[in-house]
């Protein structure tokens with residue numbers, strides 16, 4: 257199976273996924289696409305000899321990204337820290353074949369604007385005893401697609417949003433690659 261990863265930032269998840277599929281017979285990461293031409297994820301792609309593609313929000317909404325994914329005969333689209341809302345036309349082109357990771361236990365802390373440190377600040381502010389990750393299929397309703405996998409980690413009152421973020425990132429790196437492979 258041919259996988260494309262969409263990312264807007266650092267790409268630590270993308271790196272773990274590329275590592276996983278270097279030694280997998282079930283799939284191959286054949287494209288890293290980003291809406292940010294200076295995103296560090298593009299550097300990580302170069303290290304793994306994975307071709308990259310950058311696009312603007314406008315181009316994505318005009319269908320340029322969809323065209324590229326079809327040209328590359330992509331089977332699965334993986335969102336790993338991708339911060340734009342995917343156009344419905346693109347979602348419809350990959351029914352049950354687009355996967356996202358969210359740094360919280362959906363349905364808690366879902367929706368627009370809940371990304372990066374905002375989620376961990378909210379978990380802290382609400383005094384939650386746990387947080388975690390949610391890996392889900394993407395549908396036309398933001399952060400509401402079918403949940404594939406969740407993992408939790410305890411949160412104590414000594415935790416800061418930064419230490420919560422570290423715990424969540426560790427869960428992401430531990431589980432996202434394997435969960436993707438289990439879907440193929």
Ligand code: GRF
Pocket residue numbers: 263265266267268269270336337338357358359371372425428
């Ligand atoms: C992760 O926290 C992920 O849950 C969220 O964006 C972040 C991406 O981090 N969607 P990275 O770019 O993979 O390091």
